[in-house]
Amino acid sequence: MLLAATAMRSVAAPQEIDAQELMRMLAGVESATASFVETRYSPLLKSPLVTRGVLSYRRPDLLEKHVEFPSDERMVLEGDRLTMESASANRRLTTRVGAAPDIASLIESVRATRAGDLAALERYFKVGADGTRDNWRLLLTPLTPALGKYVRSVEISGSGVRMQRIEVQEASGDRTVTEIEEQPR
Amino acid sequence: MTRGARIIIVLWLVTLAACGVSLYRNLSVTTDLTAFLPPSVTPNQRILLGQLRDGAASRLVLIGLEGAPGDVLARTSTELARRLTASGLFAYVDNGATAAGRPEEALLFEHRYLLSPAVVPERFSTEGLKAALAETYRLLGSSAGVLVRATLPSDPTGEMRQVLARLAPGTGPDTKHGVWFSRDGRRALLVAQTRAPAFDADAQRRAVKTIDDAYDAVRPGASRLLLSGPGVFASRIRDTVESEATRLTALGVALVLAILYAAYRSIALLGASLLPVATGLVVGVAAVAFGFDKVHGITLGFGVTLIGEAIDYPSYLLIQARPGEPLADALARIGPTLNLAILTTVFGALAMALSSFEGLAQFGVLTIAGVAAAGVTTRWVLPALLRTRPASPRPPDTQVLLNRAEGAARHLKWAAAALTVAALGLIAWKHGQLWDDDLSSLTPVSESAKQLDRSLREAIGAPSLRYLLVARGTSREAALQGSESAAAWLPDAVRKGWLVGFDVPSNYLPSEKTQEFRRAALPERAVLASRLDTALADTQFRAGSFTPFLDAVDRTRSGPLIDVRTYEGTALGLKINSLLFRSEDEWSALATLNGVNAPAELAREASAHGQALIDLKEESNKLVNAYKNQALAYVALGLACIAGLLVAALRSATLALKVIAPVLAAVALDVAVLVLLGKRLSLFNLVALLLVVGVGLNYALFFARRHADEGERARTLLSLAVCAGTTLSAFGSLALSRTPVLHEIGFTVALGAALSLVLAAAFAARPERRPPPV
Numbered sequence: 001m002l003l004a005a006t007a008m009r010s011v012a013a014p015q016e017i018d019a020q021e022l023m024r025m026l027a028g029v030e031s032a033t034a035s036f037v038e039t040r041y042s043p044l045l046k047s048p049l050v051t052r053g054v055l056s057y058r059r060p061d062l063l064e065k066h067v068e069f070p071s072d073e074r075m076v077l078e079g080d081r082l083t084m085e086s087a088s089a090n091r092r093l094t095t096r097v098g099a100a101p102d103i104a105s106l107i108e109s110v111r112a113t114r115a116g117d118l119a120a121l122e123r124y125f126k127v128g129a130d131g132t133r134d135n136w137r138l139l140l141t142p143l144t145p146a147l148g149k150y151v152r153s154v155e156i157s158g159s160g161v162r163m164q165r166i167e168v169q170e171a172s173g174d175r176t177v178t179e180i181e182e183q184p185r
Numbered sequence: 186m187t188r189g190a191r192i193i194i195v196l197w198l199v200t201l202a203a204c205g206v207s208l209y210r211n212l213s214v215t216t217d218l219t220a221f222l223p224p225s226v227t228p229n230q231r232i233l234l235g236q237l238r239d240g241a242a243s244r245l246v247l248i249g250l251e252g253a254p255g256d257v258l259a260r261t262s263t264e265l266a267r268r269l270t271a272s273g274l275f276a277y278v279d280n281g282a283t284a285a286g287r288p289e290e291a292l293l294f295e296h297r298y299l300l301s302p303a304v305v306p307e308r309f310s311t312e313g314l315k316a317a318l319a320e321t322y323r324l325l326g327s328s329a330g331v332l333v334r335a336t337l338p339s340d341p342t343g344e345m346r347q348v349l350a351r352l353a354p355g356t357g358p359d360t361k362h363g364v365w366f367s368r369d370g371r372r373a374l375l376v377a378q379t380r381a382p383a384f385d386a387d388a389q390r391r392a393v394k395t396i397d398d399a400y401d402a403v404r405p406g407a408s409r410l411l412l413s414g415p416g417v418f419a420s421r422i423r424d425t426v427e428s429e430a431t432r433l434t435a436l437g438v439a440l441v442l443a444i445l446y447a448a449y450r451s452i453a454l455l456g457a458s459l460l461p462v463a464t465g466l467v468v469g470v471a472a473v474a475f476g477f478d479k480v481h482g483i484t485l486g487f488g489v490t491l492i493g494e495a496i497d498y499p500s501y502l503l504i505q506a507r508p509g510e511p512l513a514d515a516l517a518r519i520g521p522t523l524n525l526a527i528l529t530t531v532f533g534a535l536a537m538a539l540s541s542f543e544g545l546a547q548f549g550v551l552t553i554a555g556v557a558a559a560g561v562t563t564r565w566v567l568p569a570l571l572r573t574r575p576a577s578p579r580p581p582d583t584q585v586l587l588n589r590a591e592g593a594a595r596h597l598k599w600a601a602a603a604l605t606v607a608a609l610g611l612i613a614w615k616h617g618q619l620w621d622d623d624l625s626s627l628t629p630v631s632e633s634a635k636q637l638d639r640s641l642r643e644a645i646g647a648p649s650l651r652y653l654l655v656a657r658g659t660s661r662e663a664a665l666q667g668s669e670s671a672a673a674w675l676p677d678a679v680r681k682g683w684l685v686g687f688d689v690p691s692n693y694l695p696s697e698k699t700q701e702f703r704r705a706a707l708p709e710r711a712v713l714a715s716r717l718d719t720a721l722a723d724t725q726f727r728a729g730s731f732t733p734f735l736d737a738v739d740r741t742r743s744g745p746l747i748d749v750r751t752y753e754g755t756a757l758g759l760k761i762n763s764l765l766f767r768s769e770d771e772w773s774a775l776a777t778l779n780g781v782n783a784p785a786e787l788a789r790e791a792s793a794h795g796q797a798l799i800d801l802k803e804e805s806n807k808l809v810n811a812y813k814n815q816a817l818a819y820v821a822l823g824l825a826c827i828a829g830l831l832v833a834a835l836r837s838a839t840l841a842l843k844v845i846a847p848v849l850a851a852v853a854l855d856v857a858v859l860v861l862l863g864k865r866l867s868l869f870n871l872v873a874l875l876l877v878v879g880v881g882l883n884y885a886l887f888f889a890r891r892h893a894d895e896g897e898r899a900r901t902l903l904s905l906a907v908c909a910g911t912t913l914s915a916f917g918s919l920a921l922s923r924t925p926v927l928h929e930i931g932f933t934v935a936l937g938a939a940l941s942l943v944l945a946a947a948f949a950a951r952p953e954r955r956p957p958p959v
Contacts (some may be wrong), residue, residue: 040330044730073328080771103329103332117308146282
């Protein structure tokens with residue numbers, strides 16, 4: 001009887017996923033490369049600002065966002081070294097995360113998710129997860145005032161070990177949506 | 186008790202009570218080192234003292250946490266920062282996580298158009314606006330987009346970025362787990378700035394204790410707390426010195442009491458023999474408190490040393506008196522010699538009391554008042570209290586031993602003379618390396634503590650304590666313009682690797698000239714609005730979104746310029762006040778430098794631009810040197826006074842020379858031994874040598890005294906042995922200390938006292954052939 005009830009429950013919600021399990025699954029990924037399209041929807045803009053480029057990750061802590069259009073910009077977060085490079089403006093700025101805690105924690109939301117590092121996420125965000133293994137959603141709400149000043153929430157969704165979409169609700173009222181096309185390996 | 190005796194005792198008690206009440210009411214002790222130092226002569230020394238007192242750099246406490254996993258250290262760091270901020274003792278506490286959202290940031294944002302170096306008239310032309318907007322649009326699409334967006338309506342040209350770029354040179358520590366960590370990730374880092382000035386040793390100690398307590402309260406298991414900074418050094422040194430001094434003084438006092446008891450075999454006599462020195466201390470300190478605004482802690486600390494010889498006065502009197510003999514009779518015999526013993530010390534300190542250096546003057550006044558009071562107590566109060574020496578068991582029969590020792594010492598006469606000549610030769614040969622002018626040797630910091638300070642300072646990027654760049658001017662405005670000129674060439678020096686970073690007050694408080702130039706670059710609202718509309722047509726930004734920008738420019742155009750009051754009550758305000766100040770009729774704007782690698786190049790470049798690089802270490806050495814030279818001059822003057830007094834009192838230059846010669850020889854030998862041990866003399870040694878002169882003269886005077894019979898001579902010898910024994914015990918105990926200050930004083934006095942005794946015995950003329958003294 002008890003056995004049957006347990007079986008019943010697992011049949012009723014066969015693939016319901018929680019944050020721990022999701023992170024364990026994602027932690028199995030060594031590296032990932034994806035093309036992305038990021039769109040900023042803002043009342044200040046005549047039309048949404050669209051950027052395209054390549055997003056890559058390599059275990060344990062390298063995240064690179066290379067914007068190829070409309071201008072050539074690279075952002076690399078490795079360890080706690082944050083480098084922002086602008087080929088079009090011929091400028092390069094390397095800083096430590098400590099000098100830019102707000103941006104850093106926002107980028108960390110992507111890197112830590114990609115790395116399956118729940119502890120790193122929980123340092124900056126209240127973490128919630130729902131959906132199934134094949135269609136999951138991670139909802140991050142900032143804990144630190146430094147980030148809360150800028151960001152209301154970050155929603156990352158994906159399927160299996162692939163990250164597919166990042167949506168950031170900014171405190172300014174702007175919304176940025178990043179669609180990610182991960183190359184299957 | 187006779188009526189006279191009663192009057193004397195009442196007078197004595199009234200004096201003590203008056204001094205006690207006056208001390209209770211007026212005693213105000215300061216630990217401000219700079220009050221003790223001479224009134225500085227050069228502008229650089231004024232800056233040095235100002236920085237030592239309450240410079241921003243000297244208020245910094247550098248904090249490291251290590252010995253636990255990173256996430257544990259990070260949590261400890263956060264909790265520690267929270268508790269320290271809550272304590273209210275710190276102007277700010279920073280562990281990397283608190284960097285954003287300081288109240289200063291709002292102020293800087295509000296005044297961005299006066300602070301941004303990019304504000305020039307062209308910036309607000311249609312073309313200039315178009316270019317700035319294009320740059321902003323580009324950044325909006327970058328990873329920093331969210332930050333750009335937050336201030337976009339009020340700062341579309343990105344002036345705040347320009348302001349922050351100069352303030353955050355990106356040389357801060359690494360961040361892990363959200364807080365600062367050292368490069369190797371093993372040490373979490375914090376920095377705190379005390380509200381209290383650096384010289385306020387008690388407040389610094391409270392701040393250090395607050396950090397220790399906060400850490401203990403959150404201590405996660407096995408981690409360690411590392412602290413550094415000038416305030417930490419000072420309070421740690423004070424703790425060690427005080428605990429060692431207490432321990433060793435207790436030992437010294439126990440030995441002294443044992444010796445005195447062995448000599449008197451009477452508790453009453455033992456008690457009586459302590460009265461003069463106690464009276465001397467109370468009267469001496471009261472005199473200093475009366476004569477000066479504040480009594481310096483150092484005066485109190487070393488005052489005990491200076492009045493130390495007063496413990497000998499009752500020994501000379503009480504041992505000289507035969508059991509049952511009225512003290513007045515004994516006084517009749519040794520009175521003139523005792524008078525001279527007291528007066529020589531008073532005369533020796535006269536010159537010092539008149540010094541313009543407050544520290545020296547306090548020493549002088551304390552010595553004169555203390556020794557005179559102790560002398561008066563010995564001469565009049567003790568006889569009134571005791572009348573006769575109580576009959577007590579005979580002291581141990583040391584007469585034969587002492588006689589032999591004295592005889593042996595006389596054989597040493599020529600050897601002692603030869604050694605003295607050799608010592609003088611050594612001192613003359615080494616005179617260039619005799620003195621240690623390094624201010625830091627006065628408060629020595631261990632090598633491991635120095636190393637910790639270096640590594641924390643480098644990791645946190647805290648400013649150097651040694652180098653400063655100063656821009657001077659006849660007004661605040663002129664100094665700030667100099668500061669701006671320095672800020673213009675220093676980035677180039679950073680690129681060349683001469684230094685790692687710098688901070689100038691003109692970054693937060695530009696000169697009025699610069700502020701006015703920037704304000705004049707801002708167009709009036711209607712003009713700006715129309716140019717902005719034209720510019721926006723060519724961009725992706727929607728028109729009408731930038732009213733907050735127009736408002737902000739308008740506010741700046743019609744608002745006041747930034748001045749010191751703008752930052753009142755913030756950490757920036759504190760920083761500006763310590764970097765920009767007036768002394769006499771000159772203004773100075775300082776730049777703090779960190780990671781200085783090429784001081785010579787920096788000094789050259791600075792003077793080429795009309796500023797100057799100050800090496801605080803060099804300045805402090807010059808200062809100590811000047812102090813020492815002054816002190817030496819007063820000591821020489823004091824010796825001359827003593828010589829004059831002796832010639833007048835003994836009515837014979839030869840006799841005076843015979844009294845002074847062994848003392849000077851003892852001082853020379855003492856110094857020679859210190860030199861041979863590889864030591865350099867500091868002001869502490871000088872104070873110690875003054876005491877050697879004081880006790881040495883007493884020995885020589887009593888040796889030179891004429892004795893009526895063998896018994897009296899034996900009692901004199903015994904009293905000298907007791908005096909030397911007590912001095913050796915008290916200061917020999919101090920010499921055991923591992924704290925350099927205490928060890929130096931103890932060693933110098935103990936050695937000098939021993940040498941004085943031997944040499945006084947060696948040079949003393951044979952009693953039979955001596956002409957009678959006064």
